[in-house]
Amino acid sequence: MAERSRRASRPSGDDRQEAILVTTEALLQSRDFDSLSIDELAKGAGISRPTFYFYFASKEAVLLALLDRVIRQVEERVGALPREFEADPASAWRRSIAVFIEVFSEHRAVATAAMSVRSRNAEVHDLWSRSMLSWVDYTAEVIEAERARGAAPDGIQARDLAASLNLMNERVLLAAATGEHPAVTAGAELDVLVAVWVQSIYGVISTSK
Amino acid sequence: MAERSRRASRPSGDDRQEAILVTTEALLQSRDFDSLSIDELAKGAGISRPTFYFYFASKEAVLLALLDRVIRQVEERVGALPREFEADPASAWRRSIAVFIEVFSEHRAVATAAMSVRSRNAEVHDLWSRSMLSWVDYTAEVIEAERARGAAPDGIQARDLAASLNLMNERVLLAAATGEHPAVTAGAELDVLVAVWVQSIYGVISTSK
DNA sequence: ACTTCACTCGACACGGTGTTGAGTAATTCG
DNA sequence: CGAATTACTCAACACCGTGTCGAGTGAAGT
Secondary structure (H helix, E strand, O other), X not given: OOOOOOOOOOOOHHHHHHHHHHHHHHHHHHOOOOOOOHHHHHHXXXXXXXXXXXXXXXXXXXXXXHHHHHHHHHHHHHHOOOOOOOOOHHHHHHHHHHHHXXXXXXXXXXXXXXXHHOOOOHHHHHHHHHHHHHHHHHHHHHHHHHHHOOXXXXXXXXXXXXXXXHHHHHHHHHHHHOOOOXXXXXXXXHHHHHHHHHHHHHEEEOOOO | OOOOOOOOOOOOHHHHHXXXXXXXXXXXXXXXXXXXXXXXXXXXOXXXXXXXXXXXXXXXXXXXXXXXXXXXXXXXXXHOOOOOOOOOHHHHHHHHHHHHHHHHHHOHHHHHHHHHHOOOOHHHHHHHHHHHHHHHHHHHHHHHHHHHOOOOOOOOOHHHHHHHHHHHHHHHHHHHHOOOOOOOOOOOHXXXXXXXXXXXXXXXXXXXX
16 A cells, blocks of 8 residues: 655665564564563564554564464465365365464464463454354354255254364364374374364264164 | 461461462452462462562462362362263263363363463463373273273274363363353353264264265 | 571562653655 | 655653562460
């Protein structure tokens, strides 16, 4: 929108804003979000602390901007996926879940920082909530469609199932990203998650005692 | 162990320690853990801020003590449960999961505070991790036993499945406790979680296209 | 009686946050 | 072209919460 700086003696505002974002994500690779001081982010971007406040209201606001980019990326990639569950449902679910895993691990630092800040910061919480909500909606919709066409058996509320599965993914991927214990075997996350999803959406209990 | 205070003019150390714990859990009912200052906890227990440090090294240490009690309670109650999966596996799983839900909601405030602090505090993180680990171990053991006796079909690693399911429970219950969105329909948590557990442990995919 | 031990707090130093107010360099406008 | 405006910058300050230090106090043990 803005036609900017044609050879400015000091870097333009957009550059500095970007520099703050880049510095923050870089520092986040090796450091805890909480341990970052605004002074560090400012210094990293080549500005003073007060100047930082010209661009962002707080370090949480920086994280919010970073998280927003990551979420947009997931949305883009998930949106680009074909919605074909008829032929091979397991593969279709697998493709969707794979997108999360990819983006989550590409931006591990931002994702884990966001998860840890979520409980204290309303904006981060809301942004994440809203995305989760849209993924849960999508999941519930597909489950209902699968039940309608007879591919999946009826059971608990589709929306509750969808919420549980999505929350499971969030937590399992977070555990994997931070190297927590317990966690799913490294590298097996996709297989394991898909197995639970498919099992609980399409599975029936074998009554053979 | 210690034979204490027979009529002391000032309250005994144990009383004050307890007062800090009580005050903290009380404040946590209505307030964010982060928003609590040590001064408030001290004032609430009728002591000065420096005196607080005589009893606890930080407010995180108070939370750690509180969390420890909650975890012990879960362990006690789960340990008291009969381990009889043969006759009615679904009910057996349901009983175990129900214990978590009960204790979790009885001490909602402590549980949610602990979850939000976990990422910043190694001791809280480790304490919780250790408990999760023991629950995952137990779950994996039972799954393997169920597979061995032919009640459950083989599938992904029992330990990975156990980890995923336990992490799902943690996250779903946290979402419920904090009134997040998305969350499972209030009151339906137990049914939903049991459904997913049973389905993914015992279920087989209906191959009827 | 004096020593020791458990406990208490006033006062301080420190570190991080957010704001204020004065300044400078490009840009726009008459 | 020169003046006003806009965009940006930072030194300095006020504030708040943390953690520590060192001097106390009173009960219990010897």
